[in-house]
Amino acid sequence: MTSFLGRRIVSSAIPLVFVVLGVFCLARLTGNPVDLYLPLSATSQQRAEFSAAHGFDDSIPVQLWDYLTQAAQFDFGTSLRTGQSAATMVLDAFPVTLQLAGVTMLLAILGALLVGSLAAYRPNSLIDRIAGLLSMIAASIPDFWFAIMGVLVFGVGLDWLPTSGTLGGAEVWVLPIATLVIRPFGVLVQVVRGSMVGALSAPYVKVARSKGAGAGRVVFGHALRNAVTPVLTVAGDLTVGLVNGAVIVETIFGWPGIGKLMIDSILQRDFAVLQAAVLITAVTIFALNILVDVCHALIDPRVRQAVPA
Amino acid sequence: MTDPADRSSGDTTPEATSVATPEAASPRTRPPRWWLLLGRDRGAAVAAVILGLVFLIALVGRLFIGDRAIRQDLKASLRPPSFDHGFYGLLGTDVLGRSVLARLIEAAGTTLYVAVPAVLCSLLIGSALGMWAGYHGGWRENIAMRTADVILSFPSLLIAVVVLYVFSPSALNIVLILAVARIPVYLRTARAESAELRSRLFVDAARTFGTPSRNIIYRHILPIALPTLLTVATLDFCFVMLTESSLSFLGIGIQPPDVSWGLMVAQGRQYLQTAWWIAVLPGIAIVLTTVSATVLAAWVRLATDPAQRWRLTLPKKRRGARAAVSPEVIA
Numbered sequence: 001m002t003s004f005l006g007r008r009i010v011s012s013a014i015p016l017v018f019v020v021l022g023v024f025c026l027a028r029l030t031g032n033p034v035d036l037y038l039p040l041s042a043t044s045q046q047r048a049e050f051s052a053a054h055g056f057d058d059s060i061p062v063q064l065w066d067y068l069t070q071a072a073q074f075d076f077g078t079s080l081r082t083g084q085s086a087a088t089m090v091l092d093a094f095p096v097t098l099q100l101a102g103v104t105m106l107l108a109i110l111g112a113l114l115v116g117s118l119a120a121y122r123p124n125s126l127i128d129r130i131a132g133l134l135s136m137i138a139a140s141i142p143d144f145w146f147a148i149m150g151v152l153v154f155g156v157g158l159d160w161l162p163t164s165g166t167l168g169g170a171e172v173w174v175l176p177i178a179t180l181v182i183r184p185f186g187v188l189v190q191v192v193r194g195s196m197v198g199a200l201s202a203p204y205v206k207v208a209r210s211k212g213a214g215a216g217r218v219v220f221g222h223a224l225r226n227a228v229t230p231v232l233t234v235a236g237d238l239t240v241g242l243v244n245g246a247v248i249v250e251t252i253f254g255w256p257g258i259g260k261l262m263i264d265s266i267l268q269r270d271f272a273v274l275q276a277a278v279l280i281t282a283v284t285i286f287a288l289n290i291l292v293d294v295c296h297a298l299i300d301p302r303v304r305q306a307v308p309a
Numbered sequence: 310m311t312d313p314a315d316r317s318s319g320d321t322t323p324e325a326t327s328v329a330t331p332e333a334a335s336p337r338t339r340p341p342r343w344w345l346l347l348g349r350d351r352g353a354a355v356a357a358v359i360l361g362l363v364f365l366i367a368l369v370g371r372l373f374i375g376d377r378a379i380r381q382d383l384k385a386s387l388r389p390p391s392f393d394h395g396f397y398g399l400l401g402t403d404v405l406g407r408s409v410l411a412r413l414i415e416a417a418g419t420t421l422y423v424a425v426p427a428v429l430c431s432l433l434i435g436s437a438l439g440m441w442a443g444y445h446g447g448w449r450e451n452i453a454m455r456t457a458d459v460i461l462s463f464p465s466l467l468i469a470v471v472v473l474y475v476f477s478p479s480a481l482n483i484v485l486i487l488a489v490a491r492i493p494v495y496l497r498t499a500r501a502e503s504a505e506l507r508s509r510l511f512v513d514a515a516r517t518f519g520t521p522s523r524n525i526i527y528r529h530i531l532p533i534a535l536p537t538l539l540t541v542a543t544l545d546f547c548f549v550m551l552t553e554s555s556l557s558f559l560g561i562g563i564q565p566p567d568v569s570w571g572l573m574v575a576q577g578r579q580y581l582q583t584a585w586w587i588a589v590l591p592g593i594a595i596v597l598t599t600v601s602a603t604v605l606a607a608w609v610r611l612a613t614d615p616a617q618r619w620r621l622t623l624p625k626k627r628r629g630a631r632a633a634v635s636p637e638v639i640a
Binding site: 011012014015016018019022023026136137139140141142143144145148149151152156237240241243244247248251262263266267278281285289 | 455458459461462464465466467468470471472474475544547548551554555558559571574575578581582585588589592595596599600602603604
């Protein structure tokens with residue numbers, strides 16, 4: 001188990017390193033922040049001082065080294081835009097996105113397990129066809145358009161829900177969550193259905209049935225436990241994709257989350273904040289992948305043994 | 310390869326048994342023509358017609374609209390859809406008095422000029438690399454798969470945002486970034502197929518005769534992997550279109566005065582309360598195109614699979630519902 005975990009940690013850490021390095025270098029290519037933050041009339045001496053104060057005059061390897069040594073001490077620099085510490089800004093924004101993503105994935109997984117199992121229990125039934133339709137819509141509808149339509153119908157037209165913002169009770173959550181949930185839900189329903197169709201035709205299900213177990217116990221007690229591993233893997237991938245959705249949703253609904261923070265800091269060349277935001281996202285995704293692997297190994301002993309040492 | 314269950318149920322159907330009548334029982338029965346199969350499936354036929362229309366409009370539409378997509382007429386600002394203002398007034402005008410219909414046609418071109426090359430590039434590169442990696446195995450496979458992991462393990466939209474900010478957001482750069490972002494999908498699919506085919510008898514035989522691996526991949530592995538790859542490509546077309554429109558919506562995709570459907574939605578967003586048609590109509594255009602591609606992908610998968618094709622000759626009700634491709638692919 002530990003060697004399995006060690007291997008997975010190493011192989012998941014490679015993308016992490018690439019992403020952090022890649023964003024660091026790419027951000028340096030987006031243009032000199034000095035041009036954006038100093039007035040046109042700034043003298044070359046002022047420009048040199050500004051560059052020196054923020055370390056932009058060093059070569060890129062030197063900047064990278066400074067960044068890595070400071071990051072190792074949890075110092076992520078200060079925002080050029082607000083003067084706040086980048087770590088504070090990112091830590092303020094991160095829980096917002098985490099809540100959004102958490103609620104979305106919880107709803108998507110629970111809903112998909114229920115609908116997918118029902119669809120697999122009677123292939124070609126009404127539920128099965130609805131599930132097929134839903135997953136097709138999930139693959140085809142642009143999320144930003146869905147969000148705007150939601151605002152138009154429920155916010156502007158019917159005036160039931162707020163059009164944007166985070167102030168208020170449960171109603172501010174409805175449209176953002178609904179926008180985020182369609183895609184993971186639609187994909188997961190198909191995954192659950194596919195693996196449940198396989199599990200329900202397995203011999204142990206026949207045995208359970210012949211021993212007189214009820215439909216609910218057969219589906220949720222016997223088949224689902226064996227069918228859940230692919231669902232776990234896909235759910236992990238979908239959570240990564242959820243960051244895409246979060247960028248859109250937070251922009252449209254004005255949520256101060258990590259997606260909006262990243263877009264804003266790219267547009268305003270706020271390197272320190274962008275790097276901190278990317279780092280925390282990458283570390284979260286890394287932790288998530290490890291978590292999925294551990295759950296996988298706990299649920300299915302074959303996973304632990306199948307990988308050659 | 311043929312699933313015994315499929316075969317047995319296939320033989321019990323009247324269509325399948327009619328094939329076994331004496332005059333048709335020649336050793337090589339031709340598979341049914343694809344357009345006849347398409348005609349049998351009403352949903353897929355409609356989807357194909359819609360997609361065909363969109364492609365036709367994208368190809369030739371610009372010749373007819375002239376400069377109407379960018380010609381401003383402030384007196385005609387924010388006209389709702391109506392029959393009173395001729396063909397180009399049918400779908401209303403935007404805030405600068407530009408015809409929404411003309412802009413939709415112009416945008417169809419832009420959207421497809423981005424989506425089609427991006428899909429083709431990633432299909433070609435990803436499949437070639439994937440089949441090569443899967444056939445040889447070992448370090449080649451490791452490198453290819455780790456690269457795919459790196460690309461896939463990070464939110465594609467975010468990388469696109471950073472890259473497009475570095476290299477100004479032009480249509481060419483969007484094509485390149487989308488192509489690179491989608492290569493892993495084909496790479497994984499092609500690798501899985503070719504790793505499975507590598508140990509099959511006919512590949513072994515070819516190897517024994519001394520066929521170079523390049524030819525084995527091209528002659529023996531590609532034909533079998535192609536249907537799956539094409540299905541993935543059809544579905545991926547949706548994904549690429551959606552990503553392009555998301556980028557344009559965020560303001561880092563297609564830049565004015567060019568116009569794409571996603572950009573139109575973004576431009577219409579501010580006038581949502583007063584002029585719904587500016588944002589709603591391009592969205593409908595996106596949904597119609599992507600839904601058609603999804604429906605067609607499901608059909609292509611059945612039609613290109615010799616073991617499954619007979620299903621298309623059945624009435625729709627008796628066909629099992631199925632996912633077009635393993636759902637992981639579109640995740």
